[in-house]
Amino acid sequence: MTINKKFILGLSLSLAVFSMNSANAQDTRFTKKNPDKPEASEFWDPEVKVVTPGAVPSDAIVLFDGKSLDGWESAKDGSPAKWEVKDGVFTVGKGTGNISTKQHFGDCQLHIEWRSPIEPETLKGQQKGNSGIFLSGIYEVQVLNSYQNRTYRNGQAGSIYKQTPPLVNATSKMGDWNVYDVIYTAPRFTINGGIETPGYVTVIHNGIIVQNHTKIQGMTNYIGQPTNPVHDVKGPISLQDHGNLVSYRNIWIREI
Numbered sequence: 001m002t003i004n005k006k007f008i009l010g011l012s013l014s015l016a017v018f019s020m021n022s023a024n025a026q027d028t029r030f031t032k033k034n035p036d037k038p039e040a041s042e043f044w045d046p047e048v049k050v051v052t053p054g055a056v057p058s059d060a061i062v063l064f065d066g067k068s069l070d071g072w073e074s075a076k077d078g079s080p081a082k083w084e085v086k087d088g089v090f091t092v093g094k095g096t097g098n099i100s101t102k103q104h105f106g107d108c109q110l111h112i113e114w115r116s117p118i119e120p121e122t123l124k125g126q127q128k129g130n131s132g133i134f135l136s137g138i139y140e141v142q143v144l145n146s147y148q149n150r151t152y153r154n155g156q157a158g159s160i161y162k163q164t165p166p167l168v169n170a171t172s173k174m175g176d177w178n179v180y181d182v183i184y185t186a187p188r189f190t191i192n193g194g195i196e197t198p199g200y201v202t203v204i205h206n207g208i209i210v211q212n213h214t215k216i217q218g219m220t221n222y223i224g225q226p227t228n229p230v231h232d233v234k235g236p237i238s239l240q241d242h243g244n245l246v247s248y249r250n251i252w253i254r255e256i
Contacts, residue, residue, distance in 0.1 A: 060111075060252040063101055063237065064090065075100040075137070075238050083241075089115075091247040092131060092239070100137060100236035109254040110135075110182040110237065116145035117245040118175045125151040129174070131246035132161060135184045136235030140220040141203055141211075143178075143246060146171040158203055158210035161220040166203070166210035177249075179206055183256075187216065189230045 035041065052058035063071055066088035072081040075098035082096040116129025129145030139160070146157035146169055153159070157178070158166030172178050180203060187199035199216035202209070218226025239248065 055250075056252050057254060060254050061103070063251040063253055064249065066249065069099070071102055072099045073102055074098075075236070089247045089249045091245055092241045094243055094245070095241070097241050098134075098238050099241075100134075100238040102236075104232070104234040104236055105253060105255060106136075106186045106233040106235075107256045108182075108184050109256055110184065111180070111250065111252050112182070112248060113177050113179050113250045114143050115177045115247045115249075116143075116147075116174055117247070119145070119244070125149065126155060128244070129246055130240075130242040130244045132240035132242065133180065133182070134236075134238035134240065135182070135201065136186055136199075136231060137238045138219050138229075138231070138235070139199065139201070139216050140240070141180065141182060141201065143240070144171075145174055147173045158205045160201060160211060160214055160216060162222065163217050163220060163226060164211065164214050166205065167212065168208060168210060170205040170208040170210060172206060180204070186233045186235075187228075188233065193230050195228060 049059075056062060067085065069081040069083060069085060069090060072083075073079065074081060081099040083090045083092050083099060110133075112133060114131065119128055126144065128149050129143070131143040132140040133143060134140050142155060142157055142159045142161045144151070144155070144157045153165035154162055156166065156169065157171045158169070158180075182204075183202040185200045188196040190196045200213050201211055201216060202213050203211035218228040221227065237253065
């Protein structure tokens, strides 16, 4: 079988043109991905939201205004919170039970200040200034008088209770105020009850990082290993009545 030389020549030219076009197409794609103008990789819209910083950021939700606990309720039965409010501070009343915010929150930045009472030296360990801050109502960041007061590592102030000890002990002495700034990412669950993404928490205690994007292993149980019940992304912020006269003030939260 003979092959027409003109046909071969035409085919060769067609292939050459196709190759050139392909190369140009590749060059165009490459140029689009790697533009030679700096503005091509700049993003202008939507404009970044403006937040005015300060003692309370302009977009924060104030959870305690120094006057009342109207935004809080009994964690047990939803009745009005019974902790004492006085001089811009509220203090747990022995036997009054845990309290929770009426509003629920997911991922957030929480600012909260707490003070352990001046108690006798006969009290030791977990007996001294014990309370707790519960994220989603179930994950406890420990509140405790850990100033010259030894206890188990994963139960002192700044710990994720019974899970992760703080990196350092930054606790103020009895009667002085402590400041927690907490960044919380709530866990997400699959439709069949598995963990899609775990929860994480960062805790800055008196200006010092004591939990650095720490994975929450599950509920902070007093006895036994952490458990992972499925729950909504949003839940209350709860404060614990552990029988000590722990006080709180200046509480605000930013949803993120």
